[in-house]
Amino acid sequence: MTLAPGVPARTRGIDCSGLLRAYPDLRRHACDNGRHLDFAHELADTETVHAVEHLAVELLACADGGDRTVLRGVTGTPTDGSRVHRMKIYGTRSPDVALSAVRYAAEILGAYYTS
Numbered sequence: 001m002t003l004a005p006g007v008p009a010r011t012r013g014i015d016c017s018g019l020l021r022a023y024p025d026l027r028r029h030a031c032d033n034g035r036h037l038d039f040a041h042e043l044a045d046t047e048t049v050h051a052v053e054h055l056a057v058e059l060l061a062c063a064d065g066g067d068r069t070v071l072r073g074v075t076g077t078p079t080d081g082s083r084v085h086r087m088k089i090y091g092t093r094s095p096d097v098a099l100s101a102v103r104y105a106a107e108i109l110g111a112y113y114t115s
């Protein structure tokens with residue numbers, strides 16, 4: 001995934017409480033962030049693609065047939081200074097469905113940036 005020009009790399013300007021009100025189950029997401037923060041706290045200042053990953057997993061879980069016991073995502077951080085992130089979504093029925101969820105999650109997240 002590559003962030004579009006103008007999309008902040010981090011979530012500092014996001015309306016976290018609004019997003020968490022709209023998608024309350026994001027609070028229950030397990031998150032391997034290396035800082036022992038639950039995702040609700042991690043959301044306040046993390047890579048935007050990381051937030052997209054969690055929201056995409058949540059959208060898939062909300063969809064008919066989404067299975068929270070197998071759905072999960074992983075996002076890699078580029079080490080070469082680029083904005084190209086590798087994201088893998090596990091537990092979906094098809095890669096096309098996962099890609100659609102990622103794109104939709106990015107659109108939704110963009111609406112929650114306040115600055």
Ligand SMILES: [Zn+2]
Nearest residue numbers: 030031032033
């Ligand atoms: Zn996470």
